[in-house]
Amino acid sequence: MKKITPAKAGIYTVLTLWALTTLYPFIWVILNSFREKGLIRRDSFSIPLPGSGLTLDNYAKAMDRFDFGNAYLNSLIVSVTVTIAVILIAGFAAYGLVRFRFKLRGVCYSLIMAGMMFPVFSTIIPVFRMEAAWGIASSGSRWLSLLAVILPQIAGNLCFAIIVLMGFIESVPLELEESAYIDGCNVFQVYFHIIMPAAKSSFATVAIFSFLWSYNDLFTQNFFLRVPREKTITLLLNEISSQAGVDYGLMAASVVLIVVPVLMVYIFLQKHIIKGLTAGAVKG
Amino acid sequence: MGPTLYRKKGPLIVFLLPAFLFLILFLYYPFLQNIWNSFSHITGLGTPAQGLNQPWYGNYVTLFTDPKLRTALGNTVLLTLCTVVFQVGIALILALLVDSIHVGAQLFRTLYFFPIVISATALGLMFNLIFLFNGGMLNQLLSNLGLISQNIDWKDTDHFLFTMFAPVMWQYVGFYFVILVTGLNNISQDLYEAAALDGCTGFSQVRYVTLPLLRNVLCTCLVLAITGALKVFDLPWVMFGAGMPQDQGWLTGTYMYDQTFNRGNVDYGSTIAILIVVLGVLFSNIANRVFKPRDYI
Numbered sequence: 001m002k003k004i005t006p007a008k009a010g011i012y013t014v015l016t017l018w019a020l021t022t023l024y025p026f027i028w029v030i031l032n033s034f035r036e037k038g039l040i041r042r043d044s045f046s047i048p049l050p051g052s053g054l055t056l057d058n059y060a061k062a063m064d065r066f067d068f069g070n071a072y073l074n075s076l077i078v079s080v081t082v083t084i085a086v087i088l089i090a091g092f093a094a095y096g097l098v099r100f101r102f103k104l105r106g107v108c109y110s111l112i113m114a115g116m117m118f119p120v121f122s123t124i125i126p127v128f129r130m131e132a133a134w135g136i137a138s139s140g141s142r143w144l145s146l147l148a149v150i151l152p153q154i155a156g157n158l159c160f161a162i163i164v165l166m167g168f169i170e171s172v173p174l175e176l177e178e179s180a181y182i183d184g185c186n187v188f189q190v191y192f193h194i195i196m197p198a199a200k201s202s203f204a205t206v207a208i209f210s211f212l213w214s215y216n217d218l219f220t221q222n223f224f225l226r227v228p229r230e231k232t233i234t235l236l237l238n239e240i241s242s243q244a245g246v247d248y249g250l251m252a253a254s255v256v257l258i259v260v261p262v263l264m265v266y267i268f269l270q271k272h273i274i275k276g277l278t279a280g281a282v283k284g
Numbered sequence: 285m286g287p288t289l290y291r292k293k294g295p296l297i298v299f300l301l302p303a304f305l306f307l308i309l310f311l312y313y314p315f316l317q318n319i320w321n322s323f324s325h326i327t328g329l330g331t332p333a334q335g336l337n338q339p340w341y342g343n344y345v346t347l348f349t350d351p352k353l354r355t356a357l358g359n360t361v362l363l364t365l366c367t368v369v370f371q372v373g374i375a376l377i378l379a380l381l382v383d384s385i386h387v388g389a390q391l392f393r394t395l396y397f398f399p400i401v402i403s404a405t406a407l408g409l410m411f412n413l414i415f416l417f418n419g420g421m422l423n424q425l426l427s428n429l430g431l432i433s434q435n436i437d438w439k440d441t442d443h444f445l446f447t448m449f450a451p452v453m454w455q456y457v458g459f460y461f462v463i464l465v466t467g468l469n470n471i472s473q474d475l476y477e478a479a480a481l482d483g484c485t486g487f488s489q490v491r492y493v494t495l496p497l498l499r500n501v502l503c504t505c506l507v508l509a510i511t512g513a514l515k516v517f518d519l520p521w522v523m524f525g526a527g528m529p530q531d532q533g534w535l536t537g538t539y540m541y542d543q544t545f546n547r548g549n550v551d552y553g554s555t556i557a558i559l560i561v562v563l564g565v566l567f568s569n570i571a572n573r574v575f576k577p578r579d580y581i
Contacts, residue, residue, distance in 0.1 A: 011381045012388075018378055019395040021454065028421055029410050089302045096299030099290050108300065115311050117564065119515045121540050122557040125321060125550055126314035155310030158303055181289040188298075190289065216403030218518045219541070234405045241409045241522060248416070251409055258406045266401045270394055 026259070033058050033252035058253035065250075066236055067228075068257060075232040078146055078221075079214040082153045086210040087203060089154070090161035095191055097162070098169045099177075115159035120152075124223055127152050137224055148224045153214050161206045168202035169195060208269055212262065233258050318554045326550040343555040353556070356534035363449055363535065364513040364567065371453045372505050375460035380490060382461075383468040393465065396458035404455070408522025411451045415439065415523075441529050448520050448533060455519070456512065460505045467501030468494070503575045507568045514564050517541065536560050 036055045062068070097108060131137035137148040176198070177190050185193065196203065218234050225235055240254045323340045337343060347353060378396065382389050399407065414421040415438040426432045438447040471494065479485075479493045495502075517537035524533045526542045534542075536556060544553030 008385070011385060015378065015381055015385075015388075015392050018374075018457075019392060022395050022399050022458065025410060025414060025421070029413065032413070089306065092299040093303035096296050100293065100296050100299075101290070102293060102296060108304070111304075111307065111312070115307055117511070117561070118311060118315055119511075119557070119560055119564065121515070121517075121537060122318050122554075122561050123311055123314035125544060125554055125557070126317035127310055130309075130314070130317075151306075152310045155306045158306055159311075162303065177289055187289065187292075187295045212401055216401075216405070218403070218405050218521070223545075234403055237403075237405045237409060238522060241405075241412065248413055251413060255406050255409050255413075259402055262401055262403070266398060270397070 029252050029255050033249065033256045035249060035252075055249075058249035059257070061247075061250055062240075062253045062257060066240060066254070067231075068233070068236065070229060071231050071233045071236040072261075074142075074146060074225075074230060075215055075234070078149055078153070078232060079211050081150050082157065082214040083207050083210045085150070085154045086157045086161050087207055090158050090165055090206065091196065091203065092191075093158075094162045094165035094169055095195055098166050112159050112162050116163070120156060120219055124152070124220065128223055131224075138226065140227075142227075142230050145225055145227070145230045149221055152220055153217065156220070157210045157213060161210060164206055165199065165202055168199045172198045204269070208265070212265070215262070318557055321551055321554040322558055324551050326554075327548050328550065337551065343552050346552065347555060347559060352531055352534055353536075353539060355532060356536050356539040359445070359448075359534060360514060360516075360536045360563075362445070363452065363516065364510055366449055367453060367456075367509045367513040368506060368571075371457055372460050372502070372509050374453075375457050375464055375505070376502070378457070378461050379464035379468055380494065382465060393462060396461050398458065399455045400459050402455075404518030405522050407451060407455060408519050411447075411519075412523055415447050439524070439529060441532055444524070444529055444533050448524060451523070452513075452516055452519050456509075460509065463505055463508075464498065464501060467498050471497050499575065503572065506571045506575055510567045510571055511564045514560055514567070536563075 034054055034056070036057070097105065097112075128137055131148045131151070136144045136151075139145065172195060176194050180190050180194050216234060218238060221232050221235055222238070225231055231239065237254055237258050240251065322343055323336055325334045325337050327334070339345075378392075382392050417423065417435055417437050417439075420438070422438065423432070423435045427435070436443060438444075475493055475497070476489065479489050484492060515537060516535060520533070520535055521538050521541070524538070526538070526546065536559065540553050540556040540560070543549040543556065
């Protein structure tokens with residue numbers, strides 16, 4: 001047994017205090033989402049028990065008043081499409097940039113780095129006007145409106161994805177590709193059979209982040225999706241916050257409903273998430 | 285020369301074309317168009333430009349005279365400074381502490397990083413509940429502890445800066461924490477042992493060994509923190525909406541959105557967007573100058 005020195009105890013105290021600030025607010029919201037409406041303002045710290053304030057009414061009301069199912073569906077359509085498209089397109093581009101030697105390679109790389117600098121504010125208005133001219137944005141059709149969100153979101157995630165993937169593809173040993181080529185594979189077969197499996201974990205990271213950023217993004221979605229049946233889960237929550245008024249139980253339940261799916265993804269995949277993000281950030 | 289497999293350049297088109305098509309259409313072209321828009325007169329999102337502004341640089345003159353924009357800029361610069369000092373500062377302290385322990389380090393990482401994956405909209409709503417005037421978590425906590433006798437209005441003109449900034453900073457501490465911990469893990473253990481032999485331990489070890497070696501990673505963190513602070517939109521928008529309280533709570537992001545969408549001032553919105561980009565480049569260049577990355581070892 002090692003002795004616990006005062007210094008160690010101090011360190012653990014500080015670390016635990018910060019951990020409490022990240023964890024406790026969520027626990028507080030979850031507890032209060034199960035509490036009877038009137039009780040939240042008087043006594044929000046106790047654990048609600050059956051018979052003394054425990055209720056499922058907040059969830060029933062949230063489900064009843066707002067169309068969560070439809071909003072989840074919209075969010076999933078947008079985020080899954082964005083994720084798949086980013087993986088395919090960014091994977092191709094990263095592979096091309098890492099393995100081929102060509103004249104404009106440096107220019108392409110700089111363009112991608114520059115792309116990381118543009119905030120979405122500076123591109124959104126022209127994109128909206130362009131898509132409106134194409135007849136995609138504010139056309140009244142649900143599928144076209146969702147497409148109008150998907151396209152700029154793909155572009156917005158590409159630069160980060162390409163840079164992260166380039167780092168990983170670089171570390172795949174060339175000999176593997178050479179021998180596959182000698183065995184008669186063409187470049188595309190090499191990509192799908194050698195590169196993608198070898199860089200699997202980095203593709204997972206990119207997929208997770210594209211999904212989370214797309215699912216959580218408020219700015220772009222708010223620009224393009226204005227009709228109730230087009231609303232995604234983030235927009236629905238934004239709407240609830242302006243409509244719920246003083247019904248804090250309803251608000252708490254809504255927060256829990258949107259956070260839980262993300263929480264599940266995080267708990268199961270947290271190793272990929274943290275590893276991939278730091279790889280990208282430290283390199284860039 | 286590269287391996288034979290990659291001599292033929294034909295397939296390259298297939299690999300690069302989709303990505304650059306997307307980037308050109310949805311990133312580079314809109315960015316250039318946005319510069320042009322800032323000189324034009326546009327009153328609605330879907331309507332075409334009605335010629336150039338009179339004078340064509342009119343919006344840029346407005347930038348200097350608009351009192352709300354001045355407020356927004358002031359708040360944003362303050363937010364950027366707070367971000368650098370507190371966000372990266374707290375992250376650095378936590379990273380140094382976690383680096384010195386063995387049991388539970390992984391658990392702390394998971395807990396600290398966790399707020400980042402939650403959408404700012406959900407967090408905004410959660411913080412609205414926490415900062416509620418009547419019965420919010422903070423007011424209940426403080427009055428239960430006997431620290432306040434009257435509820436504090438966290439969103440009034442005296443407190444709104446804290447209420448707006450604290451959640452933004454809190455959310456991203458974990459992000460810089462994880463980057464810094466990775467940087468700390470890359471520092472060789474031999475260096476610490478050598479320093480200890482020379483009688484350098486504890487705080488002086490941090491000062492003379494750890495911090496200099498962490499300089500490049502810290503620099504990355506600072507640039508990310510600065511550009512991140514300029515882009516902040518979701519959390520303040522959900523918590524404060526359009527410039528509450530009394531037009532004092534604007535940030536460049538929320539003000540640009542409000543001008544474009546709620547006031548139909550599309551060309552002015554474009555101008556503010558350009559200001560945001562210019563500030564981002566400027567600030568991150570300054571940070572790079574001050575904390576210049578150096579190649580040690």
